[in-house]
Amino acid sequence: MTKNTIVLGTWAWGDNNSYFGNNYDEDHFRPVFDAAIAKKLTFFDTATAYGNGGSEKILGDLMQSVPRNELTISTKFTPQMAPATDNPVQTMLDESLKRLGTDYIDYYWIHNDADVEKWTHDLLPVLKSGKIKHVGVSNHTLSEIKRVQEILAEEGFKLDAVQNHLSLLDRSSEKAGILDYCKENGLEFFAYMVLEQGALTGKYSVNNPFPAGSVRAQAYNDKLPQLTDLVDKLSEIGKKYDLSAAQTAMAWALSKDTFPIIGVTKVNQVEDAAQVAATRLTEAEVKELEAVAAKINVDTTGSWEPNMNE
Template sequence: MTTEQTPKIALGTWAWGDAGGDDYFGGNVKTEVNLRPVVDAAMRSGLTFWDTAYAYGTGASEKILGNLLQSYKRQEYVLSTKFTPGMTADSETAMSDMLAGSLKRLHTDYVDLYWIHNPTDVEKWTPQLIPLVKSGHIKRVGVSNHNLAQIKRANEILGKAGIQVSAVQNHFSLLYRSSEEAGILDYCLQHDIDFFSYMVLEQGVLTGKYNVDNPLPEGSQRAKNYNPQLPKLEKLTAALTEIGAKQCASAADVATAWAIQKGTIPIIGVTKAKYIADEQRAIKFKLSLEEMHRLESLASETGVDTRGFWEKPMTD
């Protein structure tokens, strides 16, 4: 990606997919009406990199985002969306067909960054990116949830056409550092590949907002996944809160700043305009090496495994 397109933080719209009936996150239904203030606040603040996917509510997230961004000129924002193997017909035009649908919902004729969402059959799907790049419908390509061997193989396949993997998007947080342990972060740094980290706040449990006495709202998938872990996370979230207080910042700001200082670009899901200011604080927040090590040690001590059901291990 160009320097101008490489953000400190990207804004994720996974939760917007609940409008399509996913109900993974729970809470209020996400609509264009209640998400417009989010888009407007972000754009005013210079947070203009938007990450979405067809898989987020089978197009619901893309549709909402595309409609809301119509108020802005196309060159004022950067769009990132994904091809998801397994959510399309098994045909020679599967990727181009899914991309065409995404472009229509996003009201554009190109995306700045297009990802293969999971590593199902790298040999089959990676080559299908090439004609889409050459046609101009995709400016850059990325791979998501891929391990190091799969990233290298994708780069080999694309390299024959003079294209390279521009970005990797994997789950990465204080509680889940497998991409670092597997050498993926180092590989990306050495090959000028942007590493986008998703679930940096672990769907809210690293914001300091939730604890044993105030669990995530029942009835959602994330509550089912994370509420049982809350007793083990109290020392970590307390440390995040304590460190943040020194600079008038929140626990979420600190967890996000940690991911930035690890050399990644956090993808932060925002559903309320008031949280845009938090992202600006996280960008400016500086952790000492001692604080970084303290947080990592406390995170390791939790023994919590937050790998998603869709993820395969990055290390053996």
């Protein structure tokens, strides 16, 4: 892939009012998908775990209007959802293929590091089927990434990508040396939660918190007061490029030579992402943002994420 590619995330598609606090149906996402295609943003990231297959089903229905070879589709095997079959990875992949209405996946990920030895080995027969173009790991530490590479190499396969949390508030993968390792070893790094699920967009504040009852509200509402200075700095730097705070946070992730995964639920968010793809922050601006972020003592690590320093 070309560097500085923005990936559109569908974590909130098919959410059914649980995690993100929305209950949008397929009709809501049709114009969002169409806008993405019009803007030549054709890389979509989903997972069986997103809406328990709901995200894949919506994306799968919508993508039938576009030639398959014009799209790049990423989905995931989640160990905690493994079915009781002879090969759970194969079963989950087949179910994903059916929901997505396709016969291959461009990027297939082991969603977390629940059991690196077991699930990496169980992935091998699936790779031999030829239904996966690129294999990746998500929420893995550096030592685990290296172990996955060893297991795959024994059977003639290679790891292509890593997908971890990376934002101005969580640079643990960078500090643990994972970004540098990826650059040195030809692995693509996909950054998720770049906008901290909306906390770095400027949309939410002490006076306008996340929807009550949502998981986002529990995770971020008590942190909003500490984020004011950073959001203000994002807005300040963004004005030089006619970017919003959210777009500037995306541009920061691009500056790290990553593929930012930007969650989109509205047409304007797609348009924002497309504008960012053509923007480059200066090294000084990147350092200025990181200096402000470093003063904020908040932890946005997800409950599912490993300690990257181990």
